[in-house]
Amino acid sequence: MTESVAIAERLSASSKQCLGVRGLSKFFGDFAANRDVTLSIDAGEIHALLGENGAGKSTLVKMIYGILKPDAGSMELLASSYSPNNPSDAKSAGVGMVFQHFAVFDALTVLENIALGLEGRFPDEALAAEILEVCERYRLHVELDRRIHDLGAGERQRVEIIRVLMQDPRLLILDEPTSVLTPQETEQLFTTLDRLSDEGRSIIYISHKLDEVRALCDRATLMRAGQVVDVVDPRQESTRSLGEKMIGERLNETKRTQVTEAHSQKARFTVRVGDVYPESTRNVVLTDVYLSVAPGSILGISGVSGNGQDTLFDALTGELTLPNPDSMVLDGEPLAHLDVEQRRLRGLLGAPENRLGHAAIPDLTLWENVILTARHTRGILKNNHLISGTSAKEFAEEVIATFDVRTPSVNAKASSLSGGNLQKFLIGRELLGNPKVFIVSNPTWGVDAKAQLFIHQMLLKLADQGASIILISQDIDELLSVTDRICAICHGRLSRTFSTEEMTPEHLGALMLGQEIDS
Amino acid sequence: MDYGLLSSIIHSILVASTPLVFAGLGALIQERAGVLNLGIEGLMIVGALAGFATAVAGFPLLVSILMASLAGAMLASIFALLVLRLYANPVATGLALTLFGLGLAALAGSQYVGQAAPQVAAWEIPFLSQIPVVGRALFSHDPLVYLSIFTAFVIWWFLTKSRTGLILRAVGENHTSAHALGFSVRGVRFLAIICGGALAGIGGSYLTLVQTPLFVEGMTAGRGWIALALVVFASWRPFRVIAGAYLFGSVSIIQLHGQALGVSVASQWLSMLPYVVTIGALVVIASRAGTSQAAPGSLGKIFKESR
Numbered sequence: 001m002t003e004s005v006a007i008a009e010r011l012s013a014s015s016k017q018c019l020g021v022r023g024l025s026k027f028f029g030d031f032a033a034n035r036d037v038t039l040s041i042d043a044g045e046i047h048a049l050l051g052e053n054g055a056g057k058s059t060l061v062k063m064i065y066g067i068l069k070p071d072a073g074s075m076e077l078l079a080s081s082y083s084p085n086n087p088s089d090a091k092s093a094g095v096g097m098v099f100q101h102f103a104v105f106d107a108l109t110v111l112e113n114i115a116l117g118l119e120g121r122f123p124d125e126a127l128a129a130e131i132l133e134v135c136e137r138y139r140l141h142v143e144l145d146r147r148i149h150d151l152g153a154g155e156r157q158r159v160e161i162i163r164v165l166m167q168d169p170r171l172l173i174l175d176e177p178t179s180v181l182t183p184q185e186t187e188q189l190f191t192t193l194d195r196l197s198d199e200g201r202s203i204i205y206i207s208h209k210l211d212e213v214r215a216l217c218d219r220a221t222l223m224r225a226g227q228v229v230d231v232v233d234p235r236q237e238s239t240r241s242l243g244e245k246m247i248g249e250r251l252n253e254t255k256r257t258q259v260t261e262a263h264s265q266k267a268r269f270t271v272r273v274g275d276v277y278p279e280s281t282r283n284v285v286l287t288d289v290y291l292s293v294a295p296g297s298i299l300g301i302s303g304v305s306g307n308g309q310d311t312l313f314d315a316l317t318g319e320l321t322l323p324n325p326d327s328m329v330l331d332g333e334p335l336a337h338l339d340v341e342q343r344r345l346r347g348l349l350g351a352p353e354n355r356l357g358h359a360a361i362p363d364l365t366l367w368e369n370v371i372l373t374a375r376h377t378r379g380i381l382k383n384n385h386l387i388s389g390t391s392a393k394e395f396a397e398e399v400i401a402t403f404d405v406r407t408p409s410v411n412a413k414a415s416s417l418s419g420g421n422l423q424k425f426l427i428g429r430e431l432l433g434n435p436k437v438f439i440v441s442n443p444t445w446g447v448d449a450k451a452q453l454f455i456h457q458m459l460l461k462l463a464d465q466g467a468s469i470i471l472i473s474q475d476i477d478e479l480l481s482v483t484d485r486i487c488a489i490c491h492g493r494l495s496r497t498f499s500t501e502e503m504t505p506e507h508l509g510a511l512m513l514g515q516e517i518d519s
Numbered sequence: 520m521d522y523g524l525l526s527s528i529i530h531s532i533l534v535a536s537t538p539l540v541f542a543g544l545g546a547l548i549q550e551r552a553g554v555l556n557l558g559i560e561g562l563m564i565v566g567a568l569a570g571f572a573t574a575v576a577g578f579p580l581l582v583s584i585l586m587a588s589l590a591g592a593m594l595a596s597i598f599a600l601l602v603l604r605l606y607a608n609p610v611a612t613g614l615a616l617t618l619f620g621l622g623l624a625a626l627a628g629s630q631y632v633g634q635a636a637p638q639v640a641a642w643e644i645p646f647l648s649q650i651p652v653v654g655r656a657l658f659s660h661d662p663l664v665y666l667s668i669f670t671a672f673v674i675w676w677f678l679t680k681s682r683t684g685l686i687l688r689a690v691g692e693n694h695t696s697a698h699a700l701g702f703s704v705r706g707v708r709f710l711a712i713i714c715g716g717a718l719a720g721i722g723g724s725y726l727t728l729v730q731t732p733l734f735v736e737g738m739t740a741g742r743g744w745i746a747l748a749l750v751v752f753a754s755w756r757p758f759r760v761i762a763g764a765y766l767f768g769s770v771s772i773i774q775l776h777g778q779a780l781g782v783s784v785a786s787q788w789l790s791m792l793p794y795v796v797t798i799g800a801l802v803v804i805a806s807r808a809g810t811s812q813a814a815p816g817s818l819g820k821i822f823k824e825s826r
Contacts, residue, residue: 067699086701087699099696099699103695104696105693105697106816107688108685108689108692116686116697116700116702117700121682122681122685
């Protein structure tokens with residue numbers, strides 16, 4: 001600890017305020033992404049930036065990091081004027097950023113990735129030694145000669161954090177750092193962040209997860225529609241009051257109200273597979289996949305990303321067909337050998353994790369994207385050959401109206417919608433097809449709190465109507481609040497299934513790491 | 520076996536392969552930076568003409584090579600402007616570059632058809648070329664052969680051992696991240712395109728300066744395309760490009776000798792052989808050598824920075 005005291009003394013030689021932002025505005029055309037934003041961050045402070053998707057948090061930090069140029073306003077860093085023209089300026093001024101979508105290079109090694117982030121450094125032994133020293137000080141473990149594509153999300157993030165720490169930053173910006181971490185990894189990250197703040201470094205922490213903000217942050221700036229609406233002490237607020245301030249409306253809590261008699265009911269959809277081999281060797285091989293869902297029941301599958309969820313999703317929806325038809329049975333009918341189309345016609349629908357590129361084609365309009373999966377509904381496809389644009393548009397209109405999708409029209413491109421709105425549209429597209437079994441993967445990843453709530457309600461309503469749902473997710477809170485039963489996937493192996501009522505976050509975390517628990 | 524024959528076969532193999540080495544390396548350096556340039560064929564023939572014209576005018580070999588590389592670089596800079604500044608589709612632009620280069624060389628080169636350039640003398644490397652048997656076969660070629668191998672070394676060293684090379688790979692791997700880290704994606708790509716154009720130009724000039732000291736319309740005869748394919752099958756590695764080019768050259772020469780000796784196989788099959796063998800061999804190498812065989816992550820993608 002003496003070391004960190006020494007660092008703290010060195011850093012506190014400068015003023016108490018680390019970053020001051022005054023009247024910052026940024027316009028994209030007529031749209032004000034940031035309007036007159038004022039922000040003050042003290043040395044050693046962990047400061048949360050809260051807001052829905054599109055509230056302007058990313059725009060703000062991009063300006064602080066020099067990726068975007070503000071149209072008006074000024075910034076001050078360590079008591080001197082600060083206007084970075086590019087990220088290099090920001091870095092040399094002492095600002096570091098850990099990106100939400102990690103800015104790492106898959107084909108390069110950890111060492112090369114770190115070297116790239118440092119001005120004029122080359123991946124040699126000297127650098128490796130320095131990195132290991134920093135790793136030791138902050139208790140971050142990485143193997144320097146591994147390639148990024150072999151690493152999990154938590155390790156990738158560690159690479160980014162180390163890269164930033166190597167620059168000895170005064171101000172660290174973290175954009176949604178925990179969205180892909182297990183509870184254990186999150187805790188490790190918090191320990192690291194606490195240590196950094198003890199040293200006098202300031203941290204801007206962007207997150208949707210209000211619990212985390214309350215546990216970690218000293219102050220929180222709330223943003224809505226590009227403007228700062230409030231600055232609060234998150235420790236004095238409840239998760240609910242924070243959420244309401246952020247959204248500007250009262251929230252209804254989602255909770256599985258009736259744990260239906262699902263348990264007693266006969267399973268409708270059962271999966272019994274020994275091994276599933278994915279199409280690409282990069283994906284995880286599944287072993288011992290046994291699961292079943294009853295009508296009206298929601299089964300949650302938790303797990304750290306990269307543990308076989310992709311393969312599982314593909315196998316369940318039919319993107320990956322299995323040789324033995326009987327290994328998957330829906331209402332008494334074997335369908336493991338059937339492809340996506342055939343399974344869809346039998347009422348098994350899915351919504352994949354990757355919204356742009358997998359679930360929807362970014363450059364196509366909403367009504368065109370409807371045709372991708374819903375073509376067998378409402379006469380969109382005439383005589384199995386011709387597309388009826390009118391029917392597709394009507395269908396898209398219906399999805400937009402029913403599920404409160406905010407978009408100018410059905411002619412908007414899929415890529416122009418915010419994550420939450422697009423997800424509502426994509427799930428709505430499937431739900432209007434009245435699925436018997438609905439398989440959905442990480443439906444609320446990168447989606448703001450309000451849309452998240454809405455999507456959860458969509459799923460619950462669907463279950464109440466008697467559908468069976470399989471929810472593959474990395475969000476533990478989501479799994480615990482929405483599902484009836486829960487299991488975990490680790491290295492392609494599915495754990496036993498537990499009733500959600502008797503599950504705690506700690507137990508689930510252990511399951512996600514492949515440890516069996518007794519209960 | 521007659522050693523004179525052996526050494527002349529090796530010589531003709533090197534002569535057949537060297538243009539592909541240069542052009543392949545030129546494509547490689549661009550593709551590692553994430554630029555897909557289908558205009559290699561056009562760059563080659565423009566280089567071929569520029570080198571030839573300079574040699575015919577009586578300038579020494581070095582000047583001819585310089586002019587060829589300059590011509591390649593200049594034509595490539597048009598590609599760079601279109602793709603990097605005006606965000607033109609790189610595939611279409613590359614194809615246009617090939618057509619443009621072929622047409623331009625045919626037009627400007629019509630006056631040179633039928634003329635002959637002075638013969639390029641071989642470099643007898645002292646001592647080494649005196650080694651019995653292999654000496655003359657390996658160490659007595661024109662300077663460009665050595666330059667091509669040296670270039671491969673330089674590119675290998677640059678990509679794996681220098682920081683700039685690391686940045687170039689990073690830009691090719693993920694341009695969004697590279698931009699986020701503060702690297703000039705456009706700058707790196709511009710330089711890669713210019714260097715690649717210069718190398719392709721030198722590759723083309725080898726045809727007119729050494730291989731056949733003549734200029735004929737369309738004389739690159741698809742070598743630019745073969746070079747592009749070689750780079751892919753060589754998993755974007757310089758030494759594998761050399762290996763692929765030499766294999767291709769060897770099989771082409773051997774099948775020619777085979778045809779001359781009257782092997783009783785249809786000549787079409789023999790002509791097909793270099794392509795089949797090269798692709799087969801490089802596919803086997805690529806499928807065996809473990810991970811990181813994949814194409815650079817942002818190869819051929821358009822980069823636009825938001826400001």
